[in-house]
Structure formats: structure tokens, C-alpha cells
Amino acid sequence: MNRQLVIRICLILLAVLLIFLLWESVKDGSDGVKLVFVILMGGLGGILMVKFFIPWLGDLMGEAVFSSGEEVEQDSMTKAAACIAQGDYKGAIEHYEKMLEDKPDDPFPVAEIAKVHAERLHDPQAALRALEEHLQSKDWPVDDAAFIMFRIADVNLTQRHDFEAARDMLEQVIGNFPNTRHSANAHHKMSEIEQMQYKLLMDLRTKAGSSGTATA
Helix, strand or coil: CCCHHHHHHHHHHHHHHHHHHHHHHHHCCHHHHHHHHHHHHHHHHHHHHHHHHHHHHHHHHHHHHHHHHHHHHHHHHHHHHHHHHCCHHHCCCCCCHHHHHHHCCCHHHEEEEHHHHHHCCCHHHHHHHHHHHHHHCCCCCHHHHHHHHHHHHHHHHHHHHCHHHHHHHHHHHHHHHHCCCCHHHHHCCCCCHHHHHHHHHHHHHHHHHHHHHHHH
16 A cells, blocks of 8 residues: 555545544534534535545546556566567467557557567568558557568568668658658668678678689
8 A cells, every 4th residue: 555545544534533523512502503514524525525535536446447457468578578488489479469459559569579470480571471461550650650660671681681671661761751750760770771781792792802812
């Protein structure tokens, strides 16, 4: 039980006790005194209801609604992590799919599903299918759409080593979300891809030169 809840309960109990003691002192008085007492106590009770009881009840209802969902999500994440640790990658995907059913507007579970397909099951095509189907399933807010598109680019780049597909997705980010941080990040990522391609080309030339020298 948290501290604020204890304070609220104590204040309500003290108010009830005060009302009882005051009533004991005026109950034998005239009807006018009793009427004034009732009016005052009604006003005090209304203030206590608005100030303490209603907010407390709202907090309890909010915790009952939201903490329940958070616990379900946390439970699914924990189970998914446990499955990955045990090598049960399909089991992990099932738990992430459960999270996705509970929160279809959250791009995180599908990103984790794609990660398991790509990095654990070594199936980047399945990862791309999951991401692309999720991206096309609805009109996403800008941040969520960009998040999924960057994941698609990452899978193409790191798992399939398909520079052109990764660049194409980043160009879509730039075209769809101009003058945003997502566009700036896409430009930066494209520069990294160009550097990676250049380095790869130099390595191939070096190897080709070394091979030619050895043959001669």
C-alpha cells in the first residue's frame, strides 16, 4: 500500500470521527443547530469526496485497467526471452504474436518477430514478410511507419547484404517523411551504406591484386 493511499484513508477516518464527535455534541440541541450542522457536514463531506475519495477511486480503477495490460505484456516479453534462451525460437515468436494481438498498434512485437526470424532462424525472407505485411496493414503514425521501414532496411542490409533494397527503403523514408528526423537518419544511413560498398569494393580489388601477384 503506497504512502499517499495511507494518508488519504487516515484523513477520511479522521473526518468521520470528527463528524461523529460533533454530532454527539449537537444532537441534543435545537433543530436550527442541527440543520446548520447537517449543512456544514454535507459541505465538508462533498469537499472530502472531491479532494480525496474520487481521486483515490480513479487511481484504483486506472491501476486495475492499465497495470493489468502492462503485466500481460511484461509476462509475454519474459516468456519470449526465456524461449530464446532455451533455443525455442518458434515459441518466442508465438509469445510476441500474442503481444501483437493484444496491442495491434504497437510495432515493437513485429520487430521482435522479424529479429527472431532473421537472427535466430536465419530466415530473412520471413522477417521481411512479417515487417512488410505489418507496414501495409494500416495507415501508421509517422514514427511507427518509419520504425518499421528502418527495420526492413536493416534486414536487407545486415542479413541479405542487399545494398540496393536497403537503399530503396531508405529513399522511401526520405520521400514519405521529408524534413523530419527520420529523413535525416535515412540520409545518414545511406552514407554509411555507400562507405560499406566502397570498403567492400576496395577489399575485392585488394584480394584480386594479391591473387594476381601470387599467380604471376
